[in-house]
Amino acid sequence: MSTQFSHTDQPPQPFSPGITPIGGAEPLMSIRDLKVHFKQAGGSLWDQFAGSARSVKRVVKAIDGVSLDIFRGETFGLVGESGCGKSTLGRAVLRLIEPTGGQVFFRGRDLASLSTRELRQQRRHLQMIFQDPFSSLNPRMTVGQIVGEPFEVFKLARGGDKDRQVNALLETVGLSQRFNKRFPHEFSGGQRQRIGIARALAANPDFIVADEPISALDVSIQSQIMNLLERLQRERNLTYLFISHDLRAVRHLSDRVAVMYLGKIVELAAAKTLADEPLMPYTKALISAVPIPDPEIEAKRRRVVLEGDVPSAINSPSGCRFHTRCPYTVQACREVVPQLIEIKPDHFAACIRISPAQPDITQVAPDAVPGLNHEALECTVKVVAH
């Protein structure tokens, strides 16, 4: 399970969360032990200038050792609450944020080791759709210029040919060609999101990171954009990393879903499995917190309401990071960092209190920590050591 890579251009070895790939494909993107740490200056300005002991830098571990494979043609959902690192992960895989450690293999090449120029060429295949359709479009450029820019940057088309392709793209995302000469402020949120999608498609990418693409939109527009993303995926064989806090949308769009908490993946499974039979107490709480638009179901539901807030990523809790809010915490949870292991076939969870023999945490004997007994023990000891 703990795979290590020191040589950057070596193709990644199969990683266990490699659930039945769609059509038996190889992973399009493999993330290995990715880390993004932000340094934050501590103390007052004076302390920092004077170099006093109080100016000790604090480290925000936004991503702390994430490994996963994303297969061609699938939608990989990433859910979690704000501050869990899901957006940072989306940016780090495209190297919009430089990772502190780890590798991101795209078609077998490590993006982290590419030069800026090589990276630019690869970026053609890697695009992004942003959350805020207001700030992600240049207000001084017309729609035609915005959508046409990737053609120029990557030298794909010019002149009339480019215009024809831009018009075709606008049609594809459901906008009229007439909008070509207009500016972003003339459009509603949903239309702007379509412009953002057209721009992401312009370079004909393989892989798109969609970071909360629907959360800023009205309910009736959300379903339009979700359907559009699905149709484009079918037509163009796209692979999505779909980042959202909206579990309903993630469940609807994704093939597989990973749940993040404070910089780590805590559970990973097929979307349906995760929604119907979650293993982790955190995932259960997350799912039970989502209101269901049916009064009769709501009246009968028993909700797991979590106590407290998400702790800060600066001083993230020791051991299992969820132990401060988990109803099943025992002493070992505070000490041992759980590893993501396969609890059921193709269903991974990071919890030392469950095991393949007893995956249901509500049935686990009090104080039992089966996750500590197996090979997981070696990994955990290693992690605790450094």
Next chain:
Amino acid sequence: MNSKTIPSTDKTALHHDTLLSIKDLRTYFQTEDGVVKAVDGVSFELKRGETLGIVGESGSGKSVTSLSVLRLIPQPPGRIVSGEIFFAGQDILSLPFKEVRKIRGRRISMIFQDPMTSLNPFMRISRQLMEITKLHLGHTKAQAYKHAIEMLERVGLPDASTRADNYPHEFSGGMRQRVMIAMALSCEPELLIADEPTTALDVTIQAQILELIKNLKSKTGASVILITHDLGIVAGMTDHIVVMYAGKVFEQSPTRELFARPGNPYTKGLLRSVPAPARVDGEELYQIPGLPPDVAHLPPGCPFAPRCERAEEICRRELPPLVQLTPDHHSLCHFAEDVYAQSRRERETRAGISVP
């Protein structure tokens, strides 16, 4: 669960009187683009102890309706053009300004979407809480401070007696919303208006805040107006729902009835466009076509007609009437009865399938 719900129905039976009644309210805004009819002929009633949900997309007029109740419409450009707002028998719109101020925060209070912008960043939260009770209840400083701590404890702020002297920025979003709720409830208002109270919060925090509002409501017996775009939230929280679109009430009904038998194509579309908990493989999500209307330039006839799959000639020409489907279920649609009948049939077939 059942043992919990019975006393609350008893309570509503006890106070069966109307707390708030709005009749044909029209709030317009004068803009460069022309007159925006943000609220255009809205009527509804709220009984004591009840929770009413107002559902709508951006620009539907749901927030302007609630701001009108508190007379918080910026004037100019806004103006309450006509209509009646009766709160506990008092005509809010004809009250002198001084009297309105006595109601705000005392008998009707409001919490907003963004707790950071609605708290004063330069004041300790204890002082912000004390202001209200000193003003409305005539508390002395000591009384007000004691009351502030009590309120913060009631809304579940951990370590309230020490945290009370912190500034807003020292709290997380969820905690700030708790502080706002403490402030809103400190004079035991008869009506709490919550305008998208959880939209800026994470799901687990949203669940905490909704649970808190529910508990406090059952303890104090306050009525609540919950304004939201999320049908999931109103499903579990409300007794009645008002669906708004383009400044108009499109449908109003008891909550269960609305979800079970919607009588308006817009409501139906909204309900269908939320992803179901279990997806049928390969099935596309239902989508309402088109865009929400530009309220400054509404089409003649029904404002939803350009997006409505049921729309006919008459819809584009004439504004539909508010059709009464049952004594407390109304729908603004030329074909309300057909849509309702169809919903009933669908409901029956669904029930028929699930029974065996």
